[in-house]
Amino acid sequence: MPSQIKVCMGSSCFARGNAKNLQTIQEFIDKHQLDATIELCGLRCCNNCSKGPNINIDGTEYNNIESGTLLDILEKHYINS
Numbered sequence: 795m796p797s798q799i800k801v802c803m804g805s806s807c808f809a810r811g812n813a814k815n816l817q818t819i820q821e822f823i824d825k826h827q828l829d830a831t832i833e834l835c836g837l838r839c840c841n842n843c844s845k846g847p848n849i850n851i852d853g854t855e856y857n858n859i860e861s862g863t864l865l866d867i868l869e870k871h872y873i874n875s
């Protein structure tokens with residue numbers, strides 16, 4: 795079963811960083827050729843806007859995510875695991 799990354803695409807999260815984060819994830823997938831491993835999908839607002847931008851990886855929610863933190867999380871999860 796592929797790993798699943800869900801990116802909140804509600805207007806608050808999107809404006810606060812998930813537009814860029816989505817691009818970061820896509821570049822990470824391309825760079826490491828993980829398109830068969832990772833399923834990337836968008837979410838509607840998950841009613842947690844104040845903690846956004848929010849991203850969910852395999853059921854774990856990460857809050858206040860900016861690109862640098864996101865890359866650390868992705869590397870830990872998919873490269874160094």
Ligand code: FES
Nearest residue numbers: 804807839842843
């Ligand atoms: S827009 Fe992401 S939680 Fe509301």
